[in-house]
Amino acid sequence: MREKRTTAREVAQGDLFGPAVDAGVGARQAPGPSPGAGGEYLDMCGTQNFCPPSDPRFEDLRRIGLPRAWLMVAETVGFDAWLEVWRRLSADESLLHDGGQRMPKLRRYDAYLRFQRNRYIEALADRGMGVAQVARAVARNLREPLDEKHVAKIMRRR
Structure with a gap:
């Protein structure tokens, strides 16, 4: 089975660095300097840059005395999801008395x-x-x- 390649210039990603150059495919690229445009990624990629900004609402949870273990859970799942988890845990009376299980103390919602x-x-x-x-x-x-x-x-x- 053979595929016919088109010579139409189609760009799937945004054109941040000017118009696309019809340079050919693979080894059939046109001679000349390679563009230094990169792959349209930010220049500052790295794990250190993927920390989301701190949500100021988490300070409210600290101020009311939520234990550190629950703060870590809240920061992991996100503030709004944490409020829903907390509300549901507070509504279940069987969870209020842990029966000897090791769970950090959680105040009522x-x-x-x-x-x-x-x-x-x-x-x-x-x-x-x-x-x-x-x-x-x-x-x-x-x-x-x-x-x-x-x-x-x-x-x-x-």
């Missing part, structure tokens, strides 16, 4: 939700909102009715 709610309250307080306004905003936006005394206590901690 509600702790993270409270932490985020409190940060929201503090941000509203920083904007100069009063206790009653903040309590209404939390009830409306987070669907969590809180007593104004509790909101004031959170605002004072700031």
Whole structure:
């Protein structure tokens, strides 16, 4: 079976370094200097450059005291996937009492939700909102009715 090769200039990848040169195929390349364009890869390839930027949301997990072993799991699977894993583990009552298994202690998922709610309250307080306004905003936006005394206590901690 024979294949007929075409002489049409088709470029499958982006043309970053100018138009493609119809130089031939394999040993039938046109004479002349070889282009120094490279394979359209970045010049800084290497394992040291493939670290994703740190997600600032992981700092919240550190601040609420998540054990280091769980932080490593969270960083491995990603923040959003970790929240789903954590929520599901917290919902399963049989996992709360490990029965002698060795698992690092994991706080309930509600702790993270409270932490985020409190940060929201503090941000509203920083904007100069009063206790009653903040309590209404939390009830409306987070669907969590809180007593104004509790909101004031959170605002004072700031």
